Amino acid sequence: MIYSSELIKGTLKTIVLKLLADNKKMYGYEITQKVKELTFDKIQITEGALYPTLHALEDEGLVTTETEYIGKRMRKYYTLSPSGKTKTMEKVNELADFMDTMKFLLDIKPKQA
Amino acid sequence: MIYSSELIKGTLKTIVLKLLADNKKMYGYEITQKVKELTFDKIQITEGALYPTLHALEDEGLVTTETEYIGKRMRKYYTLSPSGKTKTMEKVNELADFMDTMKFLLDIKPKQA
DNA sequence: CCATATACATAAGAAAATTATGTATCTTTG
DNA sequence: CAAAGATACATAATTTTCTTATGTATATGG
Numbered sequence: 001m002i003y004s005s006e007l008i009k010g011t012l013k014t015i016v017l018k019l020l021a022d023n024k025k026m027y028g029y030e031i032t033q034k035v036k037e038l039t040f041d042k043i044q045i046t047e048g049a050l051y052p053t054l055h056a057l058e059d060e061g062l063v064t065t066e067t068e069y070i071g072k073r074m075r076k077y078y079t080l081s082p083s084g085k086t087k088t089m090e091k092v093n094e095l096a097d098f099m100d101t102m103k104f105l106l107d108i109k110p111k112q113a
Numbered sequence: 114m115i116y117s118s119e120l121i122k123g124t125l126k127t128i129v130l131k132l133l134a135d136n137k138k139m140y141g142y143e144i145t146q147k148v149k150e151l152t153f154d155k156i157q158i159t160e161g162a163l164y165p166t167l168h169a170l171e172d173e174g175l176v177t178t179e180t181e182y183i184g185k186r187m188r189k190y191y192t193l194s195p196s197g198k199t200k201t202m203e204k205v206n207e208l209a210d211f212m213d214t215m216k217f218l219l220d221i222k223p224k225q226a
Numbered sequence: 227c228c229a230t231a232t233a234c235a236t237a238a239g240a241a242a243a244t245t246a247t248g249t250a251t252c253t254t255t256g
Numbered sequence: 257c258a259a260a261g262a263t264a265c266a267t268a269a270t271t272t273t274c275t276t277a278t279g280t281a282t283a284t285g286g
Contacts, residue, residue, distance in 0.1 A: 070283090
């Protein structure tokens, strides 16, 4: 099962920021694969969504980049800036809060552990 | 605190469907007030978002409507159709699943390098 | 040698919200 | 009793953010 795409809307930036917080340094393609792996294919980030998001994060000063070459193939690594780290905490906390509210609103019972 | 609007994206339809499932019959303005009340003002649905959504639900056959007049003022009540009830369960379950996945994704501890 | 995977990027279009505007009625309060 | 605020609908213009499509290029496994 893959989540209907509308659910991803609004969470992509937070997902990317959190991955960068956990992994120090990642490149675009790696991020797509990591999300796919960690969610058992339920969330698949497309390149058309990811790259513009990464560029936006850079424009906002939340990440810095360094380019490396593996053979002749480019890799653009992204790393959180100090303000990016702060932003990540804010975004993750907000999303966690939002999910609690949604659980309450939708009267969703906690899953059996 | 009001959630940044991007978080609401993609969940509005599910919220509306669930409220209708719980309350049998509601009108637009009532829905905005109920959500505001249940979320302690954290989620505020704007009319510009709500009415098009309700019309879409109607076009999809997920709700039926009946118009009443309170004095001279119109109220358009919305009620789930049978397919609307099925859809509500699907949407709520999918969102619950998605939120579990997100919680896992955002709780990942840093990997040892 | 060719399909698949890796790796970036951008443009056109669609979806779904925000913001603004419009109409109108009812209620509270200074 | 006038004005402000709340109730109640609706739609249009704009913005944001995603999907889909396209483009370029290299590396690798069978």
